[in-house]
Amino acid sequence: MKRFWKALFLTMVFACLNGAVWAQAAAPKAAEGSVWFFGMTVVGAGLAIGLGAIGAGVGQGMAVGKALEAMARQPEMVGTIQTNMFIGLAFIESLCIYALAVAMILIYANPFKSLFVG
Secondary structure, X not given: OHHHHHHHHHHHHHHHHHHHXXXXXXXXXXXXXXXHHHHHHHHHHHHHHHHHHHXXXXXXXXXXXXXXXXXXXXXXXXXXHHHHHHHHHHHHHHHHHHHHHHXXXXXXXXXXXXXXXX
């Protein structure tokens, strides 16, 4: 378990440094603070999509599990349960798509860029 946390920590450090390096290459004439701004923007976008995907995955797993339990208990209601399950899965997946949209906006069309980059 100790190796897992060590590997996770090193991966996060690498991700932070990697974002800062790419940001520096994208804006070579920018001030020193803008490099950190772009680096942390990349980290924020990664966290947004990562947490959004984890939440959607857990939610979909629980929804499908409960729907399968309900179908096993009442086989005559399979059509209704399945329809409601698919509607619920569409709503859960839309939350993950919103997280992707936020991540893309942070990376490509950041509304706060004018505050940090001269």
